[in-house]
Amino acid sequence: MTGAEQIAAFAAHTYQDGVPSDVSDAAHLHLLDAIGVGIAASSFAENAGWAGAASAGSATLLSGGTAEPGAAAMINGALIHSLEFDDTHIASVVHGSAVAASVALAATELVEGSGRDLILAYVIAWEVAIRLGLAAPGAFQTKGFQVTSVGGAIGAAAAAAQVLGLDQQQTVSAIGIAGGQASGTLAFLADGATSKALNPGWAARTGIEAARLAQAGMTGPASVLESTFGVMNVFADGTKGTEPLLATLGREWMTPDAAFKLYPCCHYIHPFLEAVEKIMAQGVSANDINSVMALVPPPAAPLICEPWARRQAPVSGYDGKWGLAYCMALMLVDGRVDVGSFEAAPREDVIAVAKKMTWKPMEDHRFPARFSARIEVETTNGAFSAEVPQVRGAPDRPLDAMDIRAKFVANAGRRFDAKRIHALEQEILSMASAADLGGIAGLLQG
CATH class of the missing domain: 3.30.1330.120 (2-methylcitrate dehydratase PrpD)
Structure with a gap:
């Protein structure tokens, strides 16, 4: 099987069978953290203009209001990443939640899905992006690309494809399409431009749009990862590490290893x-x-x-x-x-x-x-x-769940009162049991 076919098979099995309880628990906490950071980011004046610059639609924005799904995924991803306060899988250097939370929320709302749909899509996006970062440690950055946006686009496509009900071949095409549109350079470093925030947002948008295009009949290359002009050769340093890492999908769960941030900086x-x-x-x-x-x-x-x-x-x-x-x-x-x-x-x-x-x-x-x-x-x-020797929040120096919840309260407190914060926290932490997303959408949009 090609890499895209391995990812598609993993995504389908995960969406059908679910994930272990510890993975689900970790996903809920990371989702809480991401949404809190996005809410805080929406309170900053410099974000107000672009955070509201979207066409009309029904998908929830963390800044309040709604937009069409692709735009919502893009804006939410950019908000979550804009403060440099979002989580990181350290070894792969992937800021997964900015992509995963954004595509999962937009795709699930698009099909009027359940909280379980959202959590599983979130984990799928994380697991795939981590593998691509681990396959070529530091190589994306050496070539000037952010692995979050490149690997994130692939993970986002796999996640969105499951929520939208694509079959195996359509999912492979979605991944191929997303790989062709993957992007995200580190050029912002030259003058401190704020556009870095857009990298994971664009990856989330790429994922959901790739899935919709594949669903409508567009095809994408099955060898998008390993071909001569594929993702791993163009953006990184080759495919040597990709196959063994993709083989661990569904057997080893890496989302719980992501580290929470204590400070809003690199x-x-x-x-x-x-x-x-x-x-x-x-x-x-x-x-x-x-x-x-x-x-x-x-x-x-x-x-x-x-x-x-x-x-x-x-x-x-x-x-x-x-x-x-x-x-x-x-x-x-x-x-x-x-x-x-x-x-x-x-x-x-x-x-x-x-x-x-x-x-x-x-x-x-x-x-x-x-x-x-x-x-x-x-x-x-x-x-x-x-x-x-190792940053706090890493797997071998974990933060307590109460620390994460306190961070959420502080971040959400920049816009919401205590009553809404508590209701939103409970809604997110019980997401997998929610029949629909009406509860979280109402709290975020109001």
């Missing part, structure tokens, strides 16, 4: 923020800092260290989310890094601290299997150091 920066917190716990403040040296895994450096002058003094609040020095300085100055930290223009008091920082390559790293950090700090009171 996930590579998170362990450094924890390292700063460790230094601060020893009584060090921003005023004490003479210098900070960050030891960075080399594959992470292009995103969070280059060019260093802009990672110290970003051109916008959004650009600051990829500034290792700026984010560490924010933690030192404010004692926190939260969604409000990047709402305004970069601050001179933070930049002044960031300019005392530099970086060098970390030699003994296991990136991307681990997001690790080490810092060496010189202060007016002596030298300090801190190391974080």
Whole structure:
């Protein structure tokens, strides 16, 4: 079988047989987190224009109101990803929920499906995208592509195809069509453009539109993953790792391994923020800092260290989310890094601290299997150091479910009152038993 045929078979079996209870439990928590982040993102003024720029339809928008399904999937995916607060499968570097939640919600509403339909589609999209990222670790990024948007489009097509009732051959075609439309570069890094948020949104839209086109008779290449001009050769470094990973679909479940984010910035920066917190716990403040040296895994450096002058003094609040020095300085100055930290223009008091920082390559790293950090700090009171071998929220350093629920409450609280937040939380956490999506749609649209 080709890769697309393997994925189609997995999707069909999963949609029919369901998923293990621990996978379902994890999916509900990740869905809660994603929707909360999307709601918070919709409260930001800079998102208001494009978050409402959609043609009329009946699919729910996290920003309130409705749009046609493809547009809703795109906008919701962009909202969830726009704060850099959405979850990540660390080893594959896939931000799966931005794609999976968006395509699952739009496709399920399109057919007036159930909560079970949504959860299964969500898991299918996640599982497929993870495999493609793991098949070529770091290769997508080296070529300038975001694996979330490329692999996400394939997963989204497989998920949407099941919800829409496509047969095996139609699902293969949907995957082929989606592979032909996959995209999403890292060019935003050049000037801090906010368009990175669109990458998973476009993947979600690609998935649902590919499924609808296949349902209407369009065909897509069955060898879209492994052919000479296929996804893995064009976007990554070949197909060597693809087949064995796709063979694990349905046997090994990887969605529960995705990591939740504690800070709304690039996930590579998170362990450094924890390292700063460790230094601060020893009584060090921003005023004490003479210098900070960050030891960075080399594959992470292009995103969070280059060019260093802009990672110290970003051109916008959004650009600051990829500034290792700026984010560490924010933690030192404010004692926190939260969604409000990047709402305004970069601050001179933070930049002044960031300019005392530099970086060098970390030699003994296991990136991307681990997001690790080490810092060496010189202060007016002596030298300090801190190391974080693995980011919090990863499978081997999991967060408690109550932490995730508290994050949801804080994010949803930017738009909703406590009564609606509680009702929405209960609706999402019991999604698999919902006969339809009327409950969640009413709470989000109102």
